[in-house]
Amino acid sequence: MRTKNAIRVVQLLLLAGLFAILVDGTFAQAPAQQAAPSPTAADDETQTTAQPSPSPTPHPPPRVVSVTGNLELDDIIELRIDHLEKWDENEKNDAAKLVPYINGRAIKGNYPEELHIDRGRIIYHLEIIDDNKEVWTDLLGAPSGLRRPVTLSVGLEDGSAFDSVHEKDNPLTLTVISPVYGLIALLVIGITLVLLLWLVRTTNIIREPGLPPAPGKRRPYNLGRAQMAFWFFLIYASYTAIWLITSALDTITASLLALMGISASTALGEAMIDNGKDTTRTNQFQDLTAEKQALEQNITETQAQLDSFDATSTSAVDQSNREALSRQLLDSRTRIGQIDQQLRTLNLQQTAPASAGFLRDVLSDSSGYSFHRFQIFAWTIVLGIIFVSSVYNNLTMPEFSTTLLGLMGLSAGTYIGFKFPEQK
Numbered sequence: 001m002r003t004k005n006a007i008r009v010v011q012l013l014l015l016a017g018l019f020a021i022l023v024d025g026t027f028a029q030a031p032a033q034q035a036a037p038s039p040t041a042a043d044d045e046t047q048t049t050a051q052p053s054p055s056p057t058p059h060p061p062p063r064v065v066s067v068t069g070n071l072e073l074d075d076i077i078e079l080r081i082d083h084l085e086k087w088d089e090n091e092k093n094d095a096a097k098l099v100p101y102i103n104g105r106a107i108k109g110n111y112p113e114e115l116h117i118d119r120g121r122i123i124y125h126l127e128i129i130d131d132n133k134e135v136w137t138d139l140l141g142a143p144s145g146l147r148r149p150v151t152l153s154v155g156l157e158d159g160s161a162f163d164s165v166h167e168k169d170n171p172l173t174l175t176v177i178s179p180v181y182g183l184i185a186l187l188v189i190g191i192t193l194v195l196l197l198w199l200v201r202t203t204n205i206i207r208e209p210g211l212p213p214a215p216g217k218r219r220p221y222n223l224g225r226a227q228m229a230f231w232f233f234l235i236y237a238s239y240t241a242i243w244l245i246t247s248a249l250d251t252i253t254a255s256l257l258a259l260m261g262i263s264a265s266t267a268l269g270e271a272m273i274d275n276g277k278d279t280t281r282t283n284q285f286q287d288l289t290a291e292k293q294a295l296e297q298n299i300t301e302t303q304a305q306l307d308s309f310d311a312t313s314t315s316a317v318d319q320s321n322r323e324a325l326s327r328q329l330l331d332s333r334t335r336i337g338q339i340d341q342q343l344r345t346l347n348l349q350q351t352a353p354a355s356a357g358f359l360r361d362v363l364s365d366s367s368g369y370s371f372h373r374f375q376i377f378a379w380t381i382v383l384g385i386i387f388v389s390s391v392y393n394n395l396t397m398p399e400f401s402t403t404l405l406g407l408m409g410l411s412a413g414t415y416i417g418f419k420f421p422e423q424k
Helices: 002-035 041-050 084-088 133-140 179-202 223-246 254-308 316-350 358-363 371-394 402-419
Strands: 063-069 076-082 098-102 114-116 121-125 147-150 152-156 172-175
Touching: 063 152, 076 152, 133 223, 179 223, 223 254, 223 358, 223 371, 254 316, 254 402, 358 371, 371 402
Parallel strands: none
Antiparallel strands: 063 076, 076 121, 098 152, 114 121, 147 172
């Protein structure tokens, strides 16, 4: 009996514990369910509206894919550009303002000649203007050959260039000098140089004027004329080269005209001085010759008068006349001797020495090497080097300062001043 009662007590205790556990779980779930109420239809609509919409796919950037034509100044090329139409649809972009980019530099002001946006085609006439002259000078200056490799693209002047297939790993060839015209110009300049050198060697084109000093000999070279020939050929060859590369015709600068004027004035002043000396010498020679002839005639007459007197006459008058005629005859013969000496000197001066070589001829006069000649020779060489360097690197004739031109003028004036007492 006791055992049954104990079993019942245990069962009651178990039921009470199980009931307590169930009641505690119910109260624990109630707040959680209140904190997370079930969503309503309005909440579902709000969540659907808050989801972000998908962004549109961006268009690929334009890209130069091919180039047709010869890449050369004053020539026409055609570029094909992918995605150009999509790029031009943007209001901020204008395909009509696209310019070529060569070696990453914009050829400003060189806008399309023709534009076919729907087919991605742009046609350019490559030309040099004031806005892009500096860029073309950098591209074409200091040429080491007829062509050079470059990169090519297009872009807005104030922007950046499009991607291009012709980058550093796939460059194009820029023609600096047309092979055909370059060969023709080279032949013309070469023939001119050969002809000039032949004339220099075989004629008096830059030598002292006059007859040869002796058979088979040439007269000395003339400094003023040699300077004129030097500047003539430099300007002639440089003008041709600049025109060949840039097609520019108006390249002679004002300072260059002044330099040519100084050179021409030097040669002209020298010629006038030499001509004046020749004229003076000729007149002097003619006067002395005429005086000698008159004296010889006078001697003949005086001798005849002297012979007509009676040598045995002791008259004082006859004696006095014989003495006077004798003195006159002696004076005339003495004067003829002086005239002969002067004529020999004039003949020696009139006979120019033979050429002793170009440098010795232009740097020396009758008394030897002269500093004033060396000065003008040295400045001519220095300015010639500057001239050639400017043409080669910048494709322009140099613009010499007034100070430098004044220095050349001073050297030329000094040379002309010392030319007056010089003997030819």
